[in-house]
Amino acid sequence: DTEVTQTPKHLVMGMTNKKSLKCEQHMGHRAMYWYKQKAKKPPELMFVYSYEKLSINESVPSRFSPECPNSSLLNLHLHALQPEDSALYLCASSQDWAGRADTQYFGPGTRLTVL
Amino acid sequence: AQTVTQSQPEMSVQEAETVTLSCTYDTSESNYYLFWYKQPPSRQMILVIRQEAYKQQNATENRFSVNFQKAAKSFSLKISDSQLGDTAMYFCALQRGGSQGNLIFGKGTKLSVKP
Numbered sequence: 001d002t003e004v005t006q007t008p009k010h011l012v013m014g015m016t017n018k019k020s021l022k023c024e025q026h027m028g029h030r031a032m033y034w035y036k037q038k039a040k041k042p043p044e045l046m047f048v049y050s051y052e053k054l055s056i057n058e059s060v061p062s063r064f065s066p067e068c069p070n071s072s073l074l075n076l077h078l079h080a081l082q083p084e085d086s087a088l089y090l091c092a093s094s095q096d097w098a099g100r101a102d103t104q105y106f107g108p109g110t111r112l113t114v115l
Numbered sequence: 116a117q118t119v120t121q122s123q124p125e126m127s128v129q130e131a132e133t134v135t136l137s138c139t140y141d142t143s144e145s146n147y148y149l150f151w152y153k154q155p156p157s158r159q160m161i162l163v164i165r166q167e168a169y170k171q172q173n174a175t176e177n178r179f180s181v182n183f184q185k186a187a188k189s190f191s192l193k194i195s196d197s198q199l200g201d202t203a204m205y206f207c208a209l210q211r212g213g214s215q216g217n218l219i220f221g222k223g224t225k226l227s228v229k230p
């Protein structure tokens with residue numbers, strides 16, 4: 001089963017709101033990823049967690065705060081976002097063989113709109 | 116630096132026909148992986164096919180096959196017997212072996228299958 005689930009599917013928030021995106025996988029993968037995708041563009045990597053530890057942060061603004069509570073869950077906490085942060089946020093997971101990443105499997109994404 | 120180039124922003128094909136999507140890449144690594152991902156209008160990114168650079172044999176998955184030309188750094192995707200459900204954005208991607216999260220995407224090719 002190569003399924004990664006994400007909730008919510010859609011989210012509309014104001015610039016002063018605090019919200020969270022959730023991602024879950026039950027494939028036993030130990031690497032999880034957050035990507036941001038603007039319309040008609042490829043995904044851009046934001047964060048990578050390996051064995052529940054943050055291993056890559058691609059210079060993402062602090063208004064995005066990732067969290068990995070356990071090996072199956074990945075959250076992205078949002079606070080004081082800007083309208084330009086409106087995008088599709090994709091979660092992915094992969095096996096992680098001692099730092100060597102395997103094929104990434106993507107979730108359906110959360111469509112975020114910041115007003 | 117690693118780069119992935121997809122030179123065809125849009126393509127169309129008649130149902131049941133064959134179409135080839137182009138991808139070229141650049142890397143100085145000897146150990147790497149190449150992928151084709153499909154993202155239909157419903158937006159979930161789906162793995163189509165994967166190729167390990169050390170394997171000379173071209174990967175095949177049902178109607179999808181690749182032409183991997185390592186010396187030319189070319190990795191094209193052939194779709195045979197095109198179906199309406201193949202309509203999607205197709206992304207070519209490169210991943211260094213031994214790396215975490217370093218999935219480099221091309222800009223994508225929008226494929227439309229016409230009845």
